[in-house]
Amino acid sequence: MKSAVDGEGAVSIVDVENLRKQFDPPNGVVAVDGVSFAIEKGEVFSLLGPNGAGKSTTISMLSCLLRPTGGDALIDGHSVLDQPQSVKEAIGVVPQDIALYPDMSARENLVFWGKMYGLTGTDLRRRVDEVLELVSLVERQKDRVEKYSGGMKRRVNIGVALLHRPKVLFLDEPTVGIDPQSRRSILDGILALRDQGMTILYTTHYMAEAQELSDRVGIIDHGKMIALGTHEELVRIVGEEAHVRLRVDHDLLGMVDHWSAVPGVSRAAIDEEEAVLYVHDANAVLPQLFETSAAAATRITEVSVTEPNLEMVFLHLTGRALRE
């Protein structure tokens, strides 16, 4: 078994090297174009990008569902090209859509999928019980899945992928199309798995999820990895300044002049009817901004602070918002 070890001695359990997928070559669409990244054991790594960026195609190749047209990936030391069987034994995949049998109960689904993962007998029954406990569906385990709420189905959907205790869990946008309460429940579940040391590859187009869950984030767009690093490393791309936006009842131009002289404000500009100030520490600067406006007999009518985030990084790198 091969394991990739980075320069600091950390063991990579997922090592993706120049992965490429072109549908219907040579003239077909290139969905993934030379993506490379590595995930360490116990790490939560998010692939962040808009719809159609190539996140699901990447997951499909890592799950051995699609064969790469270039590059390779090692999962727990096994090549997705040459050792798909070993790769499948190491991974658990939570697909984007609910992939369960609606006319079967949660327990029946788990038993069936457990068998597909090679579990049998007592081991199978014990794992099904544990997973039902984990997804909080012990009480409803005998109800048909078609009678479940969307959130409950999502939980079973995730539970299936955990049955065989995978070394790496792939979650492909598991919170798409569900209510906020169910989303919170799923995110908490993923955080719990992270705390247990599970290695997770998570794809999403929600910046907040990537920011909350991940140790590191890879930003992907048009099939290419355009940025990769920790949250702090990524926001450094756009600088570490927060944006403070202010509206006033009169004399906007005059106030921008006053505010630009306030210590801590590095730059000031006008965007339509707002003043936009670039600051290093918004909490420290805000009281001075209010004092300045009071001294000028100008009333602040609206204020907002935007800390540097991945949305801004994506906007900075692509010129587009994540949701576009």
Added chain:
Amino acid sequence: MIQIAAIAWKDLRGTARNLPALAMMLLAPLALAALLGFAFGGGESFSISPIKVVVVNEDEGPLTVAGAALPNAGNSVAGVLEGSALQDLLDVSRSESPARARSLVDEGTRAVAVIIPPAFSRSVYGAASNDQATVELYQDPTEGIGASIVESVVDQTLLTFNGASAAAAAATALAGADGTAHEQAAQAAAARYVEDGGAEALLGVAQRPPQLPAGKETRDVGVTAVILAGMMVFFLFFGASNVARTILDEDQAGTLSRLFTTPTPRRTILGGKFVSVFVTVAAQAVILLVAGRLIFGIRWGSPGAVAALTVAAAVVASSLALLIISLVRTPGQAGAIGSGVYLILALVGGNFVGTVATTGIYATLQRLTPNGWLLRAWDTTMRGGSVGDIALSLLVTFAFALVFFIVAIWRFRKRFA
């Protein structure tokens, strides 16, 4: 193996819960067999095409009875059959020898042979009362209604000879009797003729044996049995299609992709699907066979032959269903294209007409379909044939299945690679 069983069991449970599909698989063939059987007279066989008849007239007439010249009775019978009044109903040709005529029936080229013996006129007119010559109807047993029509026509024709026969018998009696007893002798001769059965005694019917080795006894098969066999084969294909379609359903629902992310090999997944299709179709066949026996009293034949045919039918239906599923993308396409394919196969294969009754190009076309071979085998089995008698049909059916299966696997491998 555990995975194959799990996949098959899951699909079988789904099928068992699908009441509309069950109704189509089980009730439809039984209902159609009952309705059509009732419409065509229950236990009688039937034919809807012009009846192909071959006539052999060896009658040596004309002759003279009691000094009067009588017409050739054989020509009269043949003339009626060839007459314009029956030309839409009967397709009549002539043959010179009884052996050739019988072989034409055996080959399936003609449905009925009407063989008029050399002494027919003498027998009709009473000149050979001690040497009864009978018209022989040699018929394809599956042409029940057709043969009955020919028999009826010949019978009616022979009845017209009754009067002449009675008169001839009376004249013969009178010619050799004492002058004082003419009237009583004539009455006694006429009465004896009637008592002996008249024209009916002149007609004999022989069914040709079906495709069984010489010396084996055959059974008659009712129309309901023929129809149910056809409907059963037809609906087995639909039943297989219904279960095989779960591959496309799962593809759309995402569970097939998820199955492919598990360590279970793809060949095992498809194997489980094939097993579920096969078991469903085999169970469908068994239920229909049992229902046919219990409801309609159908004698399907020897257990060995019936079992072999059931397996063959289930295998070829499963393989064809997988082939069709491998060629389409959506369940909707599978329904539309599958129905078309099954209907064409049924029409060509003879599911709706009772396959072995057909002749010529149609018979050849039937042999191009698995349905045709299955129906031929069912016909033979129901008439008492053994596994050996249907070996060729079984072999060809399994060959069809093998080809369908290989192409389906090739398509699936390409599609899900």
